[in-house]
Amino acid sequence: MSSETNEKVLLELIKVSKQFGGIQAVEDFDLKIQKGDLHCLIGPNGAGKTTVFKLITGQYPVSSGRIKFKGKDITSMSASKRARIGMSIKMQVPGVFEELTLRENIRIAAGNYTNAADLDAETERLIKLVKLDTIGNPPVRNMSHGQQQWLEIAMALSSNPEILLLDEPAAGMGPEETAFTADLVNELNAQGLTILFIEHDMDFVKQIARNVTVLHYGKKFAEGTVEEISNNPAVKQIYLGNV
Amino acid sequence: MRKTKMQFSLGSENIITVLLLVAGAILPFFLSTYRVSIFSYFFTSAILGLSISFIWGYTGIFSFGQAAFFGIGGYTYGILSKLFDNNALTPVALVAGVALAAAVAAILAWFMFYGGINDVFVGLITMCFTIALSTFLGQTAGSEWKIGDVSLGGFNGITKIPTLYFGSYKCDKVTFYYVTFLILAAIYIALLLLKKTKAGYSLLAIRENRTRSELFGYNVPKIQVIVFTIGGAIAGIAGVLYAAWGNYITPSNLDLSASTLVVVLVAAGGRKNPTAALIFTIAYSIIANTLSSSGSQYALVILGLILILVILFVPNGIITAAFDGIDSAWRKFTGKKTESEGGETA
Amino acid sequence: MSYLYQFCNNFSFLILSAIGLSIIFGMMGIINLAHGEFIMLGAYITTFLATAGVPLPVAILIGALGTGVFGFLIDRLIISHLYNRPLDSVVATWGISLIMCQGMRILFGSSIPGTSTPLGSFSIGDGKYSVYRILLAVIALLVVVAVYFIFMHTKIGLHARATMQNSSIASSMGVNSNKMYALTFAFGSALAGFCGGLYAPTMSITPDIGSNFMMESFVTVIVGGTNPLVGTVLSGGVLGLVRSFLEMNMGTFAGRVGLLVVAILFIRLVPKGFSGLVDNIRKKMEVKKHAKN
DSSP states (O other): OOHHHHHHEEEEEEEEEEEETTEEEEEEEEEEEETTOEEEEEOSTTSSHHHHHHHHHTSSOOSEEEEEETTEEOTTOOHHHHHHTTEEEEOSSOOSOTTSBHHHHHHHHHTTTSOGGGHHHHHHHHHHHTTOTTSOOOBGGGSOHHHHHHHHHHHHHTTOOSEEEEESTTTTOOHHHHHHHHHHHHHHHHTTOEEEEEOSOHHHHHHHOSEEEEEETTEEEEEEEHHHHHTOHHHHHHTGGGO | OHHHHHHHHHHHHHHHHHHHHHHHHHGGGTSOHHHHHHHHHHHHHHHHHHHHIIIIIITOOOOSOHHHHHHHHHHHHHHHHHHHOOGGGHHHHHHHHHHHHHHHHHHHHHHHHTTTOOTHHHHHHHHHHHHHHHHHHHTOOSTTOEETTEEOOGGGOBOOOOOOEETTEEOOHHHHHHHHHHHHHHHHHHHHHHTTSHHHHHHHHHHHOHHHHHHTTOOHHHHHHHHHHHHHHHHHHHHHHHHHHHSOBOGGGGSHHHHHHHHHHHHHHOTTOHHHHHHHHHHHHHHHHHHHHHTOTTHHHHHHHHHHHHHHHOTTOHHHHHHHHHHHHHHHHHOHHHHHHHHHHO | OHHHHHHHHHHHHHHHHHHHHHHHHHHHOOOOTTHHHHHHHHHHHHHHHHHTTOOHHHHHHHHHHHHHHHHHHHHHHTGGGGTTOHHHHHHHHHHHHHHHHHHHHHHHOSOBOOOOOTTOEEEETTEEEEHHHHHHHHHHHHHHHHHHHHHHHSHHHHHHHHHHHOHHHHHHTTOOHHHHHHHHHHHHHHHHHHHHHHHGGGSOBOTTTHHHHHHHHHHHHHHHOSOTTHHHHHHHHHHHHHHHHHHHHHOHHHHHHHHHHHHHHHHHHSTTHHHHHHHHHHHHHHHHHHHHO
């Protein structure tokens, strides 16, 4: 492999495995995310997608294998450190602070990366970015499911990350909300942000993803462009056939 | 709409804050010296309550250990001030008491939070720690438990502890009242201001969701250790002031019921709100004091009943609920105009 | 021999005082601060009956039963509103313990006449041993076996274990988790009452005897973790050993303090207590089996 391609690789998983007790959740999983990619991780329920995310963010330690980010080995780095060097996530279950207001949420996320003096301006910028600037400042528990998801994306963006991980960004959304989310993801990617996301909804994947990795029983099952994958008969059989 | 409600809740709390501070400042002009002195004692409980409000209400660390840090502060002050045998050095004993309480809290916190212990288990470990300390102090009656010529005194604790002096100026009665009042007010105001700062938001983040905060880049264990240490220092101050006020400290100041009582009081008043914690701990002290001096055997039964009813019907705390009640009444009274005002400031 | 006796003594005390607390904590996540007062209630009922001429074993059983019924009422009235709010239940149970302790004092004064320890004692060498104390150790073991049987071999036990592991899945499979919690609380209370009844003849009966049990029962549960059986038995065993050793060599107070220090260190090294440790070992063994296959 040439050094030129290496420089373009932002995130790399090398033979990563994870066991929980007796269960092999992820096995010898390799993944390479190029800078600027819009990459999707798909797979049937229980394939280990969310576990892979948690290994990348450092919520779980790996059982074996290595993780590299920006060419640096981060396998044993703490989750908070990984976040500070440019890795952000929107979790599956909205990881927002429900008892707090919209702006308090953003301030919590941005507080770590912004001077106190700029915090107000930064808060408003982020709220505008996900187009939540028209709803006032409600407590998050009163916001719709879609709004909560976008809020969390805004929070994830507060660190000016180099890679954004999205765990089912369109889950539980209506068609309009899904379309808005797709636009948002595309726009962010167009601005140069590398995005890796998990998704169930194949239409959504086709709308936005460029490359796709298929996970099955914790192992890599197939990988390729979105066209290749959606025409792959084996993938259809394990996954798409059921949709 | 919701935001409006919150704005006004803060509004009424601010009014109460000012009233409380003014009341505290002028109290000695209206009460006998004896009563004023009793209030100094109530204030030490309130400071202890604020330490719980800070670590539990603000940061979500559930600790039964504050009574232990209270005890460490008090015992350290007692031992050192008697060892020095020089009243001018009592402020040194004060600082040492606070420092030792903070240091022990830091070690315990490091031990727990970097070990990944959280939630109810922190409560259990701190409970064990507190009981261990009070059990140990309870068996120090023998002559082998002496530091210099200061006896730890077993269940009777340390007696004849000198009060605070500044130079040769003896700080007692009304002066002592003002010292405790100023310390209490300073901690209280600091806690209120903290809420609006970046540091305040990081505590809030940890209270609401540790995992998420970690993923936002907060070094959660480090912040927890810092918070727990400061909480220990605050409890230590309370203990020092208590020992200087009553001239004694005993193991019962840090036994199981002392350590749970303060947690229970803060929970019942409203743990997320320092004003609520403050009002409720002082109100409880006043009620308990009156009931016990009236000799009623039903005092504890009534207290127990109040706690149960509060938890069942106003789980956010009785004082917090009262603030909300006043605010909604105020909103009805002033009508819709204020609502739009609140919306603008949002 | 005296070491063994001491160990049996400590072991049975730790197990009997902790098992009720541990079942409630393990199943419901609730720390019952009124546990000591439940023990006290059992001791009172037993003592009243025994001094009125009821045979002691019967009195103890009625004491356990009465405390269980009382626990059930407390659960329906108060605790059932606090499921899923473990920290609030701490406050509530503290209130309950205040009321029970002071209420008993108001009703019956600061102490009641007790019964003497039955069955006498025997001596071997210089040591004097109480037969009743040895019987208590046997009973402690029987209680463990009985609890094991209930949990592992009855339908209610199965439902209880299902609820403990995942209450939402259990209830989706038709287990009424509210009913399970109520039963658990009653059962835990009954065991507390049983402990009170058993120890009633060995101590003077005052409204605050609960505090004699509180510390030991908490420490045992902390070290044991959330599995009421494995955790309690192992931690009772280990703590019993530690305590007996310290007591024999350094005195009673060293025993108490040492117990707490060991507990703090242990929970730091093994945050989930013995239950977590056993779980991990079991999982590792499964992995190995897996690997072989």
